[in-house]
Structure formats: C-alpha cells, structure tokens
Amino acid sequence: MSDNACTTPGLVCAHHHLYSALARGMPAPQRVPSDFEDILELIWWRLDRALDLEMIRWSAKLGALEALESGTTAIIDHHSSPNCIDGSLEVIAQACREVGVRVLCAYEVSDRNGLDGAAAGLAENERYLSSGGRGYVGAHACFTLSEATLEAVAGLAEDLGVGVHIHVAEGLCDQGAGERLANLSRQEWLLAHCVHLDQELAGTIVHNPRSNMNNAVGYASPARFSGRVALGSDGIGADMLEEFRIAYARAREEDVTTTPELVWSWLEAGWELVPEALDDIVRWSYEPMDPWHLAFTPGVRPVEITVDGSLVLKGGQAVLVDSNEIRSKAAEQARRLFARL
Numbered sequence: 001m002s003d004n005a006c007t008t009p010g011l012v013c014a015h016h017h018l019y020s021a022l023a024r025g026m027p028a029p030q031r032v033p034s035d036f037e038d039i040l041e042l043i044w045w046r047l048d049r050a051l052d053l054e055m056i057r058w059s060a061k062l063g064a065l066e067a068l069e070s071g072t073t074a075i076i077d078h079h080s081s082p083n084c085i086d087g088s089l090e091v092i093a094q095a096c097r098e099v100g101v102r103v104l105c106a107y108e109v110s111d112r113n114g115l116d117g118a119a120a121g122l123a124e125n126e127r128y129l130s131s132g133g134r135g136y137v138g139a140h141a142c143f144t145l146s147e148a149t150l151e152a153v154a155g156l157a158e159d160l161g162v163g164v165h166i167h168v169a170e171g172l173c174d175q176g177a178g179e180r181l182a183n184l185s186r187q188e189w190l191l192a193h194c195v196h197l198d199q200e201l202a203g204t205i206v207h208n209p210r211s212n213m214n215n216a217v218g219y220a221s222p223a224r225f226s227g228r229v230a231l232g233s234d235g236i237g238a239d240m241l242e243e244f245r246i247a248y249a250r251a252r253e254e255d256v257t258t259t260p261e262l263v264w265s266w267l268e269a270g271w272e273l274v275p276e277a278l279d280d281i282v283r284w285s286y287e288p289m290d291p292w293h294l295a296f297t298p299g300v301r302p303v304e305i306t307v308d309g310s311l312v313l314k315g316g317q318a319v320l321v322d323s324n325e326i327r328s329k330a331a332e333q334a335r336r337l338f339a340r341l
Helices: 018-022 036-048 053-068 088-099 114-130 147-160 177-181 209-214 240-254 260-273 275-279 323-340
Strands: 011-016 072-077 102-104 137-141 164-168 190-193 204-207 229-231 281-284 302-307 310-314
Touching: 011 053, 011 190, 011 204, 011 229, 011 240, 011 260, 018 036, 018 053, 018 323, 053 072, 053 088, 053 323, 072 275, 088 102, 088 114, 114 137, 114 147, 137 147, 147 164, 164 177, 204 260, 209 240, 229 240, 229 260, 240 260, 260 275
Parallel strands: 011 072, 072 102, 137 164, 164 190, 190 204, 204 229
Antiparallel strands: 281 302, 302 310
C-alpha cells in the first residue's frame, strides 16, 4: 500500500482470459448448460474455435483498456484460439502494450483439439517465450491433457526457465489433477482455481471467486492452503477491487472471522508475480485506500495512472489510445464472431 492515502501501486489480475471480452451478448447455445463441462463445451470451446487474429487483437485491446480503467496495470493472460494459434500471443502482447498495460502471456495447450493442436500450442508458447515475450507455458486442465502432453508442457517450461499456467481442479471433472501434478508442479507455476484440489501443490494458487460462483463449481476456500494465493478474474473483466470485494464476501460467508486484510493479501500477492507493477502509481477517487474501507465501498475508480514512468490514464481516461475507437472496433469484431457462432 502506498504512503499516500489515495494511491496504490498498479493492481494485478493474476488469471485472465482476454479473448472473453468479446463474449458478452454472444448467441445462446443450442441448449442450456447443466453443469461445468456443458459450460465449457457449449460456450467457451465453441467461442474459442471461432476466433481469428483480428478478433484476438481487439478483444485484448478492450480487455486491457477495461483493466486500465479499473486501476489494473498488469494482466497474466491465458489464451486459447485452436484455429488461430500461430502468432496469437504476440498479437495480445502488442495490443496491451499499445494501451499501456503490462501482460504476461500463455497459450492453453490441450489435447481436446487433437495431437496436432497440442503440438501447435506448445510451439506457440515456445516461439513467444524464446523471442523475449514474458509469460508462462499454458495448459488447459489435466482432464484434457494426456500424460505425454502434460509432461511436454512441464518439460518445455523447465527448458525455458518459466512456470506453467494451468487450470487445476476447477470442476469435478478435473478432481484428479492434484495427484497428476504432485510430482510436476514447481513454485513458479500458476494454479488457477483449485476448487476441488485435495492436496498441497507447489506454486501460486489463483482464486477466481466470481467465476467459480458463476459456474457453480463450489468454493475454493483458498485460506486452507499454506502457499501463496493471488486473485484473478478468469476473464470476467479485470476490476480487481471488485474481485477483492467479492472474494471477501465469499470468504466471510464461509468463515465470519475472515478479515479484509487476509483477502487484501491475496491481491498484494500479484505484486510478487509482477514486481514491476509496484512501481506503477494509481491515484484513486477515494481515500483512504484501506482494506476495511474498500471491502464495503463500491465505485472506487482510478483518476490517474503512471506505468513505467509514463502517464497512461488522466482524468479517468486512457491517454495512449482512443477508448471510443477500441470499443467501436471491438463491437465490430464481436459481430463477426457472433455471425460465426
């Protein structure tokens, strides 16, 4: 927390899906999903197969803009576009740079699109990271990964000196993930969700409370783990103060002794993952920026933001890009996407 009562460092979204920015208002599936696997198959896997580079570019710009407008200056993204893999991570990184938001990228490796799809995902991670891009080797979840592919993901990450960014035990369909990852995970791994994780694993657990509630997968109860816990959005925007408030309310529902300081510590863990964000300066519309105040105060917005010494938001408006143009172009790409769906 900053010494100035109305400023903080830039906030960090530790698990995002920027491509989901175009999903709002998408055509309904042929039937109403009845469980988590249905949600994946009928909504998200249907959507990610329809993406092309222009859709990816403008969804990333819109997601980054909305992050900036919420005081979030760093995003750890987890991307999937099975029919448009090559070059997708650099498109995302460039889009975020133009807005003035830091991003760490990963491509979601999975066997759900066949062995060729898994190989292409591995190649995209290797190409992006080897060329100087910052991020992780991405993986979907153990239930969509063969042993060979999972080992290839872990091996590539080891070779490149980075962690793996993977969904872990989000739904009951992946409840065996803990056993499969026990001998693979490392401290530099990002373990998203962990709702049904039944053992401690090396790595940072990223709690996504609003998404877990929306998907009815259960409560992760992250306080039960002894390791580091961070906060993400799982693609539902990047308003991390809102995510903090939801995380606090959900934790409080389970344990009335939970304090805002505990949940704020999960938000602060993002600065350990992206230390540069500590040097960003966000001046807010409210003071004091104290966990006990923020847990019960909606509508707090950034007024001015400096990233890496450059002014990127002034008077609540993005400085480096035309926010109206981004929203207009993103809407055009959303219409293209919906036509494909």
